[in-house]
Amino acid sequence: MQMNVPGQPTELELRPLSARSVVLSLLLGTHPPELPVKELVRRVEPFGVAGSALRAALSRMVSAGDLRRTDSVYRLSDRLLERQRRQDAAVRPETRPWDGDWEMVVVTATGRDPAERAELRARLTALRLAELREGVWLRPANLLRTRPPGLGRAVQHFTTRPDRPSGDLASSLWPLDTWAAKAEALLAHIARTRQPADRFTALAAAVRHLLADPVLPPELLPADWPGPELRAAYTDHRRELTETALGRTG
Numbered sequence: 001m002q003m004n005v006p007g008q009p010t011e012l013e014l015r016p017l018s019a020r021s022v023v024l025s026l027l028l029g030t031h032p033p034e035l036p037v038k039e040l041v042r043r044v045e046p047f048g049v050a051g052s053a054l055r056a057a058l059s060r061m062v063s064a065g066d067l068r069r070t071d072s073v074y075r076l077s078d079r080l081l082e083r084q085r086r087q088d089a090a091v092r093p094e095t096r097p098w099d100g101d102w103e104m105v106v107v108t109a110t111g112r113d114p115a116e117r118a119e120l121r122a123r124l125t126a127l128r129l130a131e132l133r134e135g136v137w138l139r140p141a142n143l144l145r146t147r148p149p150g151l152g153r154a155v156q157h158f159t160t161r162p163d164r165p166s167g168d169l170a171s172s173l174w175p176l177d178t179w180a181a182k183a184e185a186l187l188a189h190i191a192r193t194r195q196p197a198d199r200f201t202a203l204a205a206a207v208r209h210l211l212a213d214p215v216l217p218p219e220l221l222p223a224d225w226p227g228p229e230l231r232a233a234y235t236d237h238r239r240e241l242t243e244t245a246l247g248r249t250g
Contacts, residue, residue, distance in 0.1 A: 012185050014201050019049045019057035024066070025204050027076050028084050029238060034075030046241075047197045086126055090210040091231055094144040098217035100166070101159050107135040109154040120154055128214050130173035138173060140166065142217045170220040182209060183226040190233055200241055206234045 017025065022044050027033045035043070037058070041051050058074060061067040067074045076084060105124060112120070121131075129137040141159060162169055170176070186206050193199045213227050
């Protein structure tokens with residue numbers, strides 16, 4: 001596990017967003033996730049995307065199955081609607097008071113090919129579970145959610161109370177110091193960034209980072225955990241950039 005050196009700032013490497021990334025970020029933050037092409041042209045302009053680049057990106061995204069087009073309206077595909085749901089949950093996770101129980105998911109399926117195993121791991125990680133050892137995944141039972149469909153007979157679900165102290169277990173499952181250090185760096189970067197395109201890039205990085213937040217009970221987190229602050233900054237500045245893209249103020 002890579003840890004940050006205390007007192008050493010975390011360096012951010014934020015690449016400018018491509019036309020595709022700008023379109024996805026706009027639609028993922030729009031409810032319902034659809035926009036006419038004229039509106040997309042207007043919204044991407046403040047972020048340095050020319051109309052020709054936008055139209056080329058839209059064509060490629062439709063061909064790749066990222067978007068669906070009806071007349072002149074573009075909307076997210078079903079696959080990316082699931083990504084939007086995960087993003088919304090990352091920004092506004094629903095939790096409940098924690099009573100000490102942990103969720104445990106045990107992978108019982110055998111004979112899966114590498115692609116199937118990788119897909120299952122990605123789905124379990126998206127559920128904010130962490131792997132204790134091969135095939136055994138855990139997290140505190142503090143999230144309000146229904147059991148995800150589609151896992152079928154691949155896994156078995158249990159509720160457990162580990163003998164190991166919960167704080168020690170959480171620290172071993174998630175790189176909490178590393179996550180917090182990057183969140184603090186993102187907050188500082190967002191605060192000092194003024195150009196819409198640069199801030200949009202920073203907010204896209206922030207929401208990706210929030211997807212990796214384990215959303216643990218407060219009693220299992222280090223002091224001054226920056227997760228809520230990063231969520232608030234993302235929400236506030238996202239609203240500001242939306243108003244910029246719409247040509248509104250206030």
